[in-house]
Amino acid sequence: xxxxxxxxxxxxxxTRIRIADGKVAESDVNWIVSPYDEFALEEALKIKEAKGGxxxxxxxxxxxxxxxxxxxxxxxxxxxxxxxxPKFDEADTLGTAHALAAAVxxxxxxxxxxxxxxxxxDNSQIPGMLAEILDWPQVTVAVKVEVQDGKAVVExxxxxxxxxxxxxxxxxxxxxxxxxxxxxxxxxGIMAAKKKLIETKDAAAMAIPAEALAPKTRIxxxxxxxxxxxxxxxxxxxxxxxxxxxxxxxxxxxxx
Amino acid sequence: xxxxxxxxxxxxxKLRRPSLEAVSEARRLASSLRGxxxxxxxxxxxxxxxxxxxxxxxxxxxxxxxxxxxxxxTEPYAxxxxxxVTEAKPSxxxxxxxxxxxxxxxxxxxxxxxxxxxxxxSFAVKDGRLEARRPMYAGKAYATxxxxxxxxxxxxxxxxxxLEKADASRKAEVAKGQVDTSARAKVxxxxxxxxxxVELTEAQIIVSGGRGLKGPENFHLIQGLADALGAxxxxxxxxxxxxxxxxxxxxxxxxxxxxxxxxxxxxxxxAIQHLAGMSSSKTIVAINKDPDAPIFKVANYxxxxxxxEILPKLTEAAKAYFxxxx
Numbered sequence: 001x002x003x004x005x006x007x008x009x010x011x012x013x014x015t016r017i018r019i020a021d022g023k024v025a026e027s028d029v030n031w032i033v034s035p036y037d038e039f040a041l042e043e044a045l046k047i048k049e050a051k052g053g054x055x056x057x058x059x060x061x062x063x064x065x066x067x068x069x070x071x072x073x074x075x076x077x078x079x080x081x082x083x084x085x086p087k088f089d090e091a092d093t094l095g096t097a098h099a100l101a102a103a104v105x106x107x108x109x110x111x112x113x114x115x116x117x118x119x120x121x122d123n124s125q126i127p128g129m130l131a132e133i134l135d136w137p138q139v140t141v142a143v144k145v146e147v148q149d150g151k152a153v154v155e156x157x158x159x160x161x162x163x164x165x166x167x168x169x170x171x172x173x174x175x176x177x178x179x180x181x182x183x184x185x186x187x188x189g190i191m192a193a194k195k196k197l198i199e200t201k202d203a204a205a206m207a208i209p210a211e212a213l214a215p216k217t218r219i220x221x222x223x224x225x226x227x228x229x230x231x232x233x234x235x236x237x238x239x240x241x242x243x244x245x246x247x248x249x250x251x252x253x254x255x256x
Numbered sequence: 257x258x259x260x261x262x263x264x265x266x267x268x269x270k271l272r273r274p275s276l277e278a279v280s281e282a283r284r285l286a287s288s289l290r291g292x293x294x295x296x297x298x299x300x301x302x303x304x305x306x307x308x309x310x311x312x313x314x315x316x317x318x319x320x321x322x323x324x325x326x327x328x329x330t331e332p333y334a335x336x337x338x339x340x341v342t343e344a345k346p347s348x349x350x351x352x353x354x355x356x357x358x359x360x361x362x363x364x365x366x367x368x369x370x371x372x373x374x375x376x377x378s379f380a381v382k383d384g385r386l387e388a389r390r391p392m393y394a395g396k397a398y399a400t401x402x403x404x405x406x407x408x409x410x411x412x413x414x415x416x417x418x419l420e421k422a423d424a425s426r427k428a429e430v431a432k433g434q435v436d437t438s439a440r441a442k443v444x445x446x447x448x449x450x451x452x453x454v455e456l457t458e459a460q461i462i463v464s465g466g467r468g469l470k471g472p473e474n475f476h477l478i479q480g481l482a483d484a485l486g487a488x489x490x491x492x493x494x495x496x497x498x499x500x501x502x503x504x505x506x507x508x509x510x511x512x513x514x515x516x517x518x519x520x521x522x523x524x525x526x527a528i529q530h531l532a533g534m535s536s537s538k539t540i541v542a543i544n545k546d547p548d549a550p551i552f553k554v555a556n557y558x559x560x561x562x563x564x565e566i567l568p569k570l571t572e573a574a575k576a577y578f579x580x581x582x
Binding site for chain 1: 330331334354355356358359360361362363365366367369370371372373374375387391392393394395396397398399400401402403404405439440441442443444445446447448449455457458461485502503504506509510511513517518527528529532535536538539540541542552553554555556557558559560561562565566569570572573574577
């Protein structure tokens, strides 16, 4: 079974976001593999361990993305493809999905796994767009995946319920927290990752037309959230505090 | 032809509130974007829901009534939405950012070659074009986004856009459509959660617990206060990672981003990734024994003290408050 795992390199979730020139300042960012993509990779590795096959990582981005691919290789992926081209710099989600789809086509896998969203961008768009461009079925926000002959049985979360889906393969499945507990790279894995191949491909190598990469959305401005004002501290014993809080929530905040 | 298309989600024979939020926002935007508001309704026997969509602002309701569309499936639903958009050529398409909408919209957008902006919290119209505001980094930053070309497609964060007052005298033209219902990925079973449980992302009030509760055996204190307030239960990442509660309760950057009218954080210190997920709440109450905890920086009301003493008293007082009110 051949599995492609799409990973995105994102700022660490503990990062305090700073904005300069209407953009997130990258200088003091600690880059990590998006946590949801780690669930996707862990699931791919588990499927490989159970059924055999290979796991190929795919990531689009500038030079720094290589470190995300190395950490995925250290976890146990077999090889990696780095989609790197200045032409990708302006791509929005749809353009990114077109580039990923072009690379997936050259690999003809049985399954594509990826995170249900990239933390930071928080778009949750790539899995569905990728599936549509490939003309494959999709199951998103998976918390359980079982691969059987030519199909996958997937559990996904919706509001107040959990659904079981069945999909033919190949398919795109996106991973949600709760799917598994990603492994840590072993020292042996880290050493082995240094010898594994990371292939770099540009738009021309995958024959991606310029119009597929033309952005349909643009971020015009970025700003920090509005500040929330000063906190009102409520003093007294617990009973007094409780009664005063309820009074303020009713009379002042008008939320109860 | 200009206009706005919205997708209307329903469950158990009722429209879900985020669908009405989307059609309400479409109605408001239609005054500057012009053209009709068309709602797309998919499923067998749902035509009756068209009247409620009309009352909240739909001029047209496009119904795909087919027994084969009873359960949500991405492919035929995306085909249906894309078909209406292709025919109506609207300037904007608004889809609720619910579990269904988030699964459906990207697929439909790719089918249409449309730009999609996720999880918008407000819109403006400038020079006849839409401009959206959306949180990024789970709310640590806000982006203003514009589209190139039409349709300008967006998903709308639930619980943010107000409902238009229902006007029962408003009527909508109902059109019927047909679509290829085949799907390679299908729902085979639904396991509903306990009845009456309030969904986090759509809750008006959330009571969340953190490490200050010391152990899973004390989480009933959070549930108790939540029950008294008619609230949903949330949790910090620390207690989810420690296995006290399931991850579906997690609020924060790798959990759910919420915007209730009231958020009560109990024994939560306020790690940056937690603050990201809840700081857009209208009113925030923090209860913590450490007066220097970062949670107080985003709170409107702060109670310094022991959660084990305050929570039982607050639960009792809340019960008395609501008993007196009714």
